[in-house]
Amino acid sequence: MHFCFSHRRRLNSKGYLGPIGDDLPSLIPLVFALVIFFSSFYSTVEAYNTKTVDFENDIAVVQVSASLRGTGYVSSLSDFEKTCNALNVRQPLFSSGLIPLEEEIDIFDLDSQYILDAETNNPFKCSNTDKVLTEGKALGANIKIVSRTYPLVLEKNFTDADGKEKTIVIPVKLVVVAWRE
Amino acid sequence: MERIKKQKGQAAITDALFFLVIVMALVSFLFFFTSQYGRSVGEYASSKYASDYATSALKTVLYSSFSRNSDPLESSDEVDFLVAGLKEDYAYDKKIDYFKEDLTLSVKNVMNPVRNAFDYLFFIRVSDGSDVYKFPYFYISRKHFTTEQDEFFVGSVESEEREYYCAVDNQSDIDNFISFVGIQGQAISSIGFPLSKKLTEDEGESFHEGTVQIILWNPKHFEEDNTLFSDLNCIQIT
Numbered sequence: 001m002h003f004c005f006s007h008r009r010r011l012n013s014k015g016y017l018g019p020i021g022d023d024l025p026s027l028i029p030l031v032f033a034l035v036i037f038f039s040s041f042y043s044t045v046e047a048y049n050t051k052t053v054d055f056e057n058d059i060a061v062v063q064v065s066a067s068l069r070g071t072g073y074v075s076s077l078s079d080f081e082k083t084c085n086a087l088n089v090r091q092p093l094f095s096s097g098l099i100p101l102e103e104e105i106d107i108f109d110l111d112s113q114y115i116l117d118a119e120t121n122n123p124f125k126c127s128n129t130d131k132v133l134t135e136g137k138a139l140g141a142n143i144k145i146v147s148r149t150y151p152l153v154l155e156k157n158f159t160d161a162d163g164k165e166k167t168i169v170i171p172v173k174l175v176v177v178a179w180r181e
Numbered sequence: 182m183e184r185i186k187k188q189k190g191q192a193a194i195t196d197a198l199f200f201l202v203i204v205m206a207l208v209s210f211l212f213f214f215t216s217q218y219g220r221s222v223g224e225y226a227s228s229k230y231a232s233d234y235a236t237s238a239l240k241t242v243l244y245s246s247f248s249r250n251s252d253p254l255e256s257s258d259e260v261d262f263l264v265a266g267l268k269e270d271y272a273y274d275k276k277i278d279y280f281k282e283d284l285t286l287s288v289k290n291v292m293n294p295v296r297n298a299f300d301y302l303f304f305i306r307v308s309d310g311s312d313v314y315k316f317p318y319f320y321i322s323r324k325h326f327t328t329e330q331d332e333f334f335v336g337s338v339e340s341e342e343r344e345y346y347c348a349v350d351n352q353s354d355i356d357n358f359i360s361f362v363g364i365q366g367q368a369i370s371s372i373g374f375p376l377s378k379k380l381t382e383d384e385g386e387s388f389h390e391g392t393v394q395i396i397l398w399n400p401k402h403f404e405e406d407n408t409l410f411s412d413l414n415c416i417q418i419t
Binding site: 023025026027028029030032033034036037040041043044047048051052054055058062065066069071072073101102105148149150151152153158160161166168169170171173 | 193194196197198200201204205207208211212214215218219222226229230233234236237238240241242244245246254255256260262287290291293294295
């Protein structure tokens with residue numbers, strides 16, 4: 001009632017503001033609706049992109065780990081490297097390798113945890129980058145880190161104290177850590 | 182007609198309110214889409230990981246070497262595959278008792294990286310040719326949750342890892358229990374158990390067909406007097 005009265009009064013008065021000014025109260029819900037719509041649309045697109053990146057990381061980790069696991073039996077470093085070289089993953093960056101089963105994983109210090117080959121002293125490591133994941137990077141706003149662990153068996157050949165050639169099969173774990181910078 | 186012409190402002194605000202209602206419906210749809218998007222993919226990824234882990238764990242347990250004497254593995258003179266020890270153990274008296282602790286230790290080590298994420302059971306099932314299965318080894322590791330609670334609020338939730346050996350009578354008890362806890366991943370492998378000469382003469386069979394199975398599920402709270410759990414006849418070992 002109050003609105004109708006003032007509306008009529010404005011039409012009859014010299015303070016008439018024109019078509020927009022006259023419908024000023026109706027602009028409030030319009031603008032409110034547009035603001036809500038575009039902000040929720042933006043947040044939906046953001047969530048969609050974030051989840052899509054997460055899925056891409058997950059898929060990459062699954063691919064890398066499936067290839068490196070193979071039959072679940074790693075007979076030698078050359079066998080492991082052969083599988084690693086067959087991988088063709090550019091993004092995300094990843095670092096993976098074998099570490100002792102009982103050791104706690106430190107994703108910022110993986111290079112020192114990878115098992116070394118007894119003959120060549122090279123680590124059982126497979127990676128598509130020379131970059132290293134650091135705590136500083138991990139705290140970055142846009143970084144996404146995915147980590148997966150699987151048990152495997154590793155054949156170990158060595159010479160014991162009596163000079164006898166021995167072969168044992170030890171349980172180890174395959175660690176795959178992938179991230180996007 | 183004249184009166185309607187003079188009420189343009191009311192029509193405009195009604196249109197705006199309708200527009201607002203339509204936008205609210207769209208926004209609700211967007212929020213619903215956001216909350217649901219990728220949910221099934223995420224669940225599938227989690228289930229796939231559990232299955233892959235179970236498969237790898239089973240192979241690792243069976244193919245790992247173990248020391249037949251108490252010496253460390255690298256210095257031991259008697260090293261064999263664990264599965265060979267299990268077959269030998271079963272062949273003697275149709276039980277797995279001599280290498281039972283070695284098997285449990287191996288299973289626990291292999292499952293250690295995911296011990297907080299999953300509860301699991303590991304068992305060996307053997308058929309002697311009849312429809313009746315026997316379970317010479319049955320091990321469960323689960324979390325038992327305790328809550329501190331006042332009149333209105335739950336204070337804190339603590340979990341304690343509990344392990345059991347079970348004397349299961351039939352497969353349906355396992356199936357019922359698994360239906361109750363909800364399976365997340367599993368792996369199964371067939372294995373033949375040869376019998377000793379003495380047993381072969383008694384039974385006329387040279388070996389029993391068997392399977393080794395591991396089943397993972399997300400930790401779920403239940404009391405030990407739960408019928409589905411008590412049907413498994415479990416005895417806590419820790």
